[in-house]
Amino acid sequence: MIRLFAAVAALLAPVGLVAALPAPAHAGQVGVTVGIEGAGSVRVVEGTLEDLAPSTCSRYDNQDHRVTVWCSRFRNEEPFEAWVWLRPTPSPSPAGQWQFSGWTGCDTTRTTNGVTECAVHSGAFGSVEKSPVAHFQDVGVPTVTVSATQVVADDRTFQFDFTATDGATLCRIEGEASFSPCTSPVRRSVPEGRRVFQVRAVDGSGNAGAAQVDIVSIDTEMTFGPMAVSRDRTAVIGLATIGGEKFWCSLDGEPFTCCGSGPRRSVVLEYLDDGFHRLRVYASTGDWVDPIPAEWWWTVDSTGPTTPTVVTSDVRGNSATFTFTNPEATSFRCRIDSPAGNGMWGSCSSPVVLGDLEQGVHRLAVQGMDSAGNIESPGASYEWTVDTTGEPEPEPEPEPEPGPGPVPGPGPEPEPEPTSAPVPTSGPAPVPSPTAAPLPVVGQVTSSTSARWKLVPGRRGKVAVRVLAAAVPTGRVVVRDRGKVIARGRLTAARSGRLTLVLPRLRPGRHTLVVAYLGSEPVSASRSQAVRKRTR
Numbered sequence: 001m002i003r004l005f006a007a008v009a010a011l012l013a014p015v016g017l018v019a020a021l022p023a024p025a026h027a028g029q030v031g032v033t034v035g036i037e038g039a040g041s042v043r044v045v046e047g048t049l050e051d052l053a054p055s056t057c058s059r060y061d062n063q064d065h066r067v068t069v070w071c072s073r074f075r076n077e078e079p080f081e082a083w084v085w086l087r088p089t090p091s092p093s094p095a096g097q098w099q100f101s102g103w104t105g106c107d108t109t110r111t112t113n114g115v116t117e118c119a120v121h122s123g124a125f126g127s128v129e130k131s132p133v134a135h136f137q138d139v140g141v142p143t144v145t146v147s148a149t150q151v152v153a154d155d156r157t158f159q160f161d162f163t164a165t166d167g168a169t170l171c172r173i174e175g176e177a178s179f180s181p182c183t184s185p186v187r188r189s190v191p192e193g194r195r196v197f198q199v200r201a202v203d204g205s206g207n208a209g210a211a212q213v214d215i216v217s218i219d220t221e222m223t224f225g226p227m228a229v230s231r232d233r234t235a236v237i238g239l240a241t242i243g244g245e246k247f248w249c250s251l252d253g254e255p256f257t258c259c260g261s262g263p264r265r266s267v268v269l270e271y272l273d274d275g276f277h278r279l280r281v282y283a284s285t286g287d288w289v290d291p292i293p294a295e296w297w298w299t300v301d302s303t304g305p306t307t308p309t310v311v312t313s314d315v316r317g318n319s320a321t322f323t324f325t326n327p328e329a330t331s332f333r334c335r336i337d338s339p340a341g342n343g344m345w346g347s348c349s350s351p352v353v354l355g356d357l358e359q360g361v362h363r364l365a366v367q368g369m370d371s372a373g374n375i376e377s378p379g380a381s382y383e384w385t386v387d388t389t390g391e392p393e394p395e396p397e398p399e400p401e402p403g404p405g406p407v408p409g410p411g412p413e414p415e416p417e418p419t420s421a422p423v424p425t426s427g428p429a430p431v432p433s434p435t436a437a438p439l440p441v442v443g444q445v446t447s448s449t450s451a452r453w454k455l456v457p458g459r460r461g462k463v464a465v466r467v468l469a470a471a472v473p474t475g476r477v478v479v480r481d482r483g484k485v486i487a488r489g490r491l492t493a494a495r496s497g498r499l500t501l502v503l504p505r506l507r508p509g510r511h512t513l514v515v516a517y518l519g520s521e522p523v524s525a526s527r528s529q530a531v532r533k534r535t536r
């Protein structure tokens with residue numbers, strides 16, 4: 001029977017049908033499927049394998065010791081009991097990283113030359129299936145190195161270079177929520193202060209190696225300093241730093257020198273020449289520096305305007321107007337001295353208009369100032385005298401005797417008509433009278449173009465000439481005071497020969513007011529009537 005089974009097996013082995021046949025009734029058979037956890041191999045050291053099966057199964061590519069991979073099934077058949085002995089071997093690469101840690105699923109074990117071997121077998125004249133597992137442990141932890149350098153062209157930026165002997169790398173700045181995948185080199189912008197860059201390398205088995213490098217991210221700031229244009233030849237500039245300990249300064253391109261320690265201080269620059277200046281400052285601590293210095297630019301201008309200020313004046317009585325200019329000045333200041341005393345300097349602009357000036361000597365001083373605040377010296381000034389007392393008035397001329405016939409009376413006074421603007425006179429402006437004195441009510445023009453008119457007291461000492469009726473309802477009306485025209489007006493047909501002229505304020509003293517109605521003629525044909533008035 002045994003010989004017959006052997007003969008059949010010999011015939012079927014080439015076509016791979018042996019596994020389907022049960023063991024002969026008087027033979028033992030063991031089917032083996034080996035599992036390998038991690039990177040390693042298993043070799044059959046005792047037992048004859050049927051079906052020309054290979055005696056070694058290698059799984060060096062399994063770099064995760066948490067994963068088990070399975071080899072192809074093989075079998076051994078013996079006349080009584082079938083035995084198979086298995087020997088483990090760790091992966092040789094990387095060297096020293098893998099170690100054998102033990103078996104599971106063995107019927108028995110033995111130690112040969114320091115290596116634990118596993119045996120599986122069948123019973124007497126029986127057939128069994130076995131699945132022993134060889135466990136290999138990844139004992140190598142990745143070695144990680146890391147270094148940091150500052151990026152000169154970018155503020156607070158660093159480049160990190162790192163290596164790892166095995167596994168994937170992960171990076172973060174200490175304090176960030178989690179690591180993220182990274183490859184060397186890594187360039188990062190880092191917040192100011194002391195920081196730690198961390199790198200981890202995790203191999204296929206989950207073993208992690210780590211390294212880190214300490215860095216200092218430094219920021220330099222200038223907190224205050226001179227204006228863009230300054231007349232002061234001494235400059236005080238405030239410095240501040242985050243992360244730094246010392247300040248290094250360079251003025252106008254000179255080499256950097258230590259100019260104090262932080263985190264805050266002031267630097268004083270004295271005896272500066274007129275012109276443009278630039279201060280560059282960076283902070284440092286140890287080997288770490290702020291690669292981009294902070295800068296402050298300004299111009300020293302300690303010389304005032306040299307072009308004289310030009311002043312032009314227009315003085316009339318107790319008022320005056322002054323205009324002035326200076327191409328080097330950006331602003332002006334003025335001072336007015338009067339009989340009451342000297343004034344204070346104050347900001348002013350052209351033109352300066354002065355009114356209601358008291359009698360006596362007055363002086364206006366003007367100085368130009370440039371953008372740095374330098375003041376022109378000595379500046380310009382103008383001095384003049386206000387004298388509005390005038391000459392004594394002549395005695396009033398006698399009134400002409402009325403001719404035969406009735407003399408027209410004033411008649412009822414109409415409602416005031418819109419006034420024409422008074423015409424300014426040359427020379428001193430009239431000074432207002434404190435109170436309006438009683439005025440003559442009616443006068444009469446004796447020119448060939450007759451008209452009736454009267455003087456009307458107004459507010460604040462002003463006087464109005466009211467033309468009540470004119471022989472010709474169109475033409476010009478002129479009011480003179482001591483020969484000077486102080487008001488003009490024009491009658492129109494729409495006004496029915498009526499007109500009201502408000503005179504300028506009259507200065508204290510005696511006044512002779514002459515009202516001439518010229519009609520449509522360019523010059524009056526005869527004298528007009530005059531009224532004399534005294535103001536206080």
